[in-house]
Amino acid sequence: MSWWDEKPLSAMNDEEWEALCDGCGKCCLLKLEDEDSGEIYTSDVRCKLLDGDTCACIDYPNRQKIVPDCIKLTPEKTLEIKWIPTTCAYRRLAEGRGLAWWHPLVSGDPNTVHLAGVSVRGRTIAEADVDTDDWESHIADWPHWEPED
Numbered sequence: 001m002s003w004w005d006e007k008p009l010s011a012m013n014d015e016e017w018e019a020l021c022d023g024c025g026k027c028c029l030l031k032l033e034d035e036d037s038g039e040i041y042t043s044d045v046r047c048k049l050l051d052g053d054t055c056a057c058i059d060y061p062n063r064q065k066i067v068p069d070c071i072k073l074t075p076e077k078t079l080e081i082k083w084i085p086t087t088c089a090y091r092r093l094a095e096g097r098g099l100a101w102w103h104p105l106v107s108g109d110p111n112t113v114h115l116a117g118v119s120v121r122g123r124t125i126a127e128a129d130v131d132t133d134d135w136e137s138h139i140a141d142w143p144h145w146e147p148e149d
Contacts, residue, residue: 002099002105003016004016004020004089004093004099004105005098008075009075009078009090009093009094010075010076012075019105020089020090020093020099020105021089021090022087022088022089022102022103022104022113022118022119023055023056023104023110023113023119024055024085024087024088024113024118024119024120025046025050025055025056025119025120025121025124026042026085026087026088026119026120026143027071027073027084027085027088028046028047028049028050028057028120029042029043029044029045029046029047029120029124029140029143030043030045030046030047030127031043031083032135032136032138032139040082040083041139042083042085042139042140042143042144043135043138043139043140044123044124044125044138044139044140044142045124045125045126045127045130045138046120046124046125046126046127047067047070047127048066048067048126048127048128049063049066049067049070050120050124052120052121052122052124052126053121053122054121055113055114055119055120055121073090075090075094078090078091078094079091079094079095085143085144086144086146087100087118087146089103089105100116100118100146100147100149101116101149102115102116102118102147116147117145117147118146118147120143123140123142125138
């Protein structure tokens with residue numbers, strides 16, 4: 001068994017917690033909320049700090065100062081935030097599903113998440129390039145796709 005299977009999320013130190021991120025970039029896609037129903041939709045529009053090629057935040061240490069509504073994920077929030085993708089390592093572990101075969105900690109290769117088609121690489125548009133009158137056309141269903149284990 002690996003450390004991530006043996007240790008609860010709440011007992012992980014900062015280094016272990018950060019190592020769980022698979023680098024998919026899905027949490028950095030902008031969300032749209034239906035004003036009538038309250039339903040949350042994931043868009044193909046990336047946060048201004050997300051590099052669309054590397055799927056990494058360009059200023060991770062200062063992200064919450066630059067983007068005030070950036071969510072800092074915690075063990076408590078992992079199951080509370082309903083829009084966290086089913087592919088997310090934090091969610092998978094919180095639900096007792098373990099890490100997927102394509103996760104870098106399992107595969108040993110940080111590119112596996114991209115090769116498996118789980119990441120946002122090459123699928124997003126920059127926030128600055130979006131016509132604000134056309135947000136609905138940016139709702140994406142692909143962030144919810146998950147390869148078979």
